[in-house]
Amino acid sequence: MDLEALVGYELPVGQYCITPDDHQKTVRAIHQEEYAFEVAHPVYAHLAPHCGMGFKIDEFFDFVDFPMDGGALYGEGDLTYHKPIRIGVTYTVRGRVASAERKHGVRTGIFDLITLHLELFDSSKELIVTSLETYVFPRSENSAS
Amino acid sequence: MNTIPSLAVEVQAEDIEVIMDVMEDMNPVHVDEALAHSLGLRGCVNQGPSNLGYVINMLIDWAGFPEAIRHLNVRFHSISCPGDHLEARGVILELFSEGESCLARCSVELVRLLGLVGEGTELILRGTAIVEISDELETMIEVSSVG
Numbered sequence: 001m002d003l004e005a006l007v008g009y010e011l012p013v014g015q016y017c018i019t020p021d022d023h024q025k026t027v028r029a030i031h032q033e034e035y036a037f038e039v040a041h042p043v044y045a046h047l048a049p050h051c052g053m054g055f056k057i058d059e060f061f062d063f064v065d066f067p068m069d070g071g072a073l074y075g076e077g078d079l080t081y082h083k084p085i086r087i088g089v090t091y092t093v094r095g096r097v098a099s100a101e102r103k104h105g106v107r108t109g110i111f112d113l114i115t116l117h118l119e120l121f122d123s124s125k126e127l128i129v130t131s132l133e134t135y136v137f138p139r140s141e142n143s144a145s
Numbered sequence: 146m147n148t149i150p151s152l153a154v155e156v157q158a159e160d161i162e163v164i165m166d167v168m169e170d171m172n173p174v175h176v177d178e179a180l181a182h183s184l185g186l187r188g189c190v191n192q193g194p195s196n197l198g199y200v201i202n203m204l205i206d207w208a209g210f211p212e213a214i215r216h217l218n219v220r221f222h223s224i225s226c227p228g229d230h231l232e233a234r235g236v237i238l239e240l241f242s243e244g245e246s247c248l249a250r251c252s253v254e255l256v257r258l259l260g261l262v263g264e265g266t267e268l269i270l271r272g273t274a275i276v277e278i279s280d281e282l283e284t285m286i287e288v289s290s291v292g
Contacts, residue, residue, distance in 0.1 A: 022167050029163040030198035031154045032205075042205070042214045043198040047168065050194075057170055069173050071184035074193030078218045084211070138184075 001065045003100040003112060011095040011116070016052025018044055018087045039084035046077055048085060049118035049131040052093035064100075064114055066137045075113060076134035083128045085120070091128060092121045098132065102139070112137040147286050149235030149251060152203040156191050158227040164192045181226075188226030196225055196270055200253050203233040208276050215248065219272030223257070230258045231269065237286060240278075247283045249276050 018040050026043065027035040035041055040048075053060075061068050085091075098117040104110055113134055120129040161175050173180055174190045181189050197219060205211050225231055235253040242248070251274045256266035278286070 025163050029160040030195050032202045037211050042201050042211050046194050076220045080216050
């Protein structure tokens with residue numbers, strides 16, 4: 001696939017609202033059962049943009065031409081907190097492909113690194129969170145060309 | 146050296162399924178052990194955001210409030226799997242001011258404990274965090290530095 005052609009692609013605009021039920025399930029699953037703050041758990045700086053981006057995860061995999069069962073991994077995350085994230089508020093997510101490059105590792109072989117630049121905005125268009133998420137897509141020798 | 150109190154966690158398979166549900170993440174590598182092994186992985190893959198969450202929990206417990214976290218950058222070096230015993234750790238690298246706030250730049254990491262205590266660790270993730278700290282915490286850090 002032409003990785004360079006992906007760079008700059010604007011993802012469809014999406015929306016996301018953290019429901020109280022989802023928030024409760026999340027904090028329990030990450031072992032923060034006693035979390036009792038008014039604002040959402042800061043892990044939602046990743047989860048809200050990721051879940052709210054205009055692609056569902058299977059559509060994203062189709063977009064980068066990679067099978068769901070191919071062993072893609074979350075490789076790097078960069079989160080900037082501009083404002084607290086609220087439960088029950090509907091946010092708008094805007095995103096683009098920030099970078100896409102092929103690497104060759106001695107141990108891992110050929111793999112692609114694709115970074116999404118995602119931003120979470122509230123209804124007054126104030127920037128709440130900036131999230132850069134980099135995914136690792138192992139490519140077989142056959143698909144490397 | 147000023148260390149952040151560490152946080153221990155054991156990865157549970159049922160928690161992975163909960164996060165799959167919340168994230169609408171249907172990647173079978175999280176629940177299909179045979180698939181994970183066929184991909185050269187040692188087991189079902191706990192979600193990266195959960196690993197990140199454990200580190201965030203450590204920072205919240207230390208700073209006292211979730212809004213304290215201003216920035217976080219992490220790189221994943223390995224996966225965690227059900228049954229793993231993990232430990233989130235952090236070290237304060239420097240204190241600096243931003244307006245009225247005192248901020249701490251910290252190195253953070255999540256490691257897997259291998260076997261019994263003292264048998265070593267495997268690095269899961271490592272990165273840096275910028276965290277706002279209270280006046281009280283700042284004083285404790287400064288006292289600790291002098292001591």
